[in-house]
Amino acid sequence: MARTALTREEVLDTAAELVRQHGPDALTMRGLAARLGTAVTSIYWHVGNRESLLDALVERTVREMGAIRPTGRTPATRIVSVARQLRLELLARPHLIAMVHERGLTERMFLPAQRALVHEVHTAGLRGARAAEAVRAVQFQIVGFVLVERNQERAPVQSPGQDTLWDTETAEDDPGLARALARPARPDKLFAASVRALVDSLLTQAGTRTSAT
Structure with a gap:
């Protein structure tokens, strides 16, 4: 059964970890949904399509680098x-x-x-x-x-x-x-x-x- 409680930050955290470990080519919406134990439609609802997800990861990385x-x-x-x-x-x-x-x-x-x-x-x-x-x-x-x-x-x-x-x-x-x-x-x-x-x-x-x- 797919999980129901999911936040945008949790999606981004998991996506960022996948990219850190294996690179952006390894980041697929289906793979991310499987890692989170949720439906692909839930991922789209939180972050949009894959390109929007990559944009969000980039913006987040820029913000994190600003914390120095x-x-x-x-x-x-x-x-x-x-x-x-x-x-x-x-x-x-x-x-x-x-x-x-x-x-x-x-x-x-x-x-x-x-x-x-x-x-x-x-x-x-x-x-x-x-x-x-x-x-x-x-x-x-x-x-x-x-x-x-x-x-x-x-x-x-x-x-x-x-x-x-x-x-x-x-x-x-x-x-x-x-x-x-x-x-x-x-x-x-x-x-x-x-x-x-x-x-x-x-x-x-x-x-x-x-x-x-």
Whole structure:
């Protein structure tokens, strides 16, 4: 027997989870109805047709990305916190982000995070073109890092791998470097270190030598 109690948010939650797991091509109205234990007509009543459902998921994704809020005591720390949150949000929903991009809403999606960054670089003393450069540099760092991570996830197994390619000779007689490069990269740590270095460099332009810790 089909269920009767169903809300629009429940439909969107389940649809978003299907897209996260399997991509938009896996989202069918019949499959969604089966997952929810309801009739297809009930899905149409709540969200319209499949295209309307995809539009609703895109709009919801844009809203969720706008929930990023900076944390920390200094502008540098708060900028790094925005960068970390934005990276995690992008990594968590690649298929939904791709749908946002396909509908030409990428700039709108990034606007709340950009405005948070603008506030922090203003607080740090950067204005005008330098402030814009700092905001874009941080954004490009985030997006570029995410693209590299996504590419590595899809890449085939490498042979030979890092563990056999790096030795004392290839590392120019630096065994510590060889050992480190032979180990898999730690994306979270690497991202934090690279963003901290970038932010400190950018804020130094305004005479703000604040360490992002």
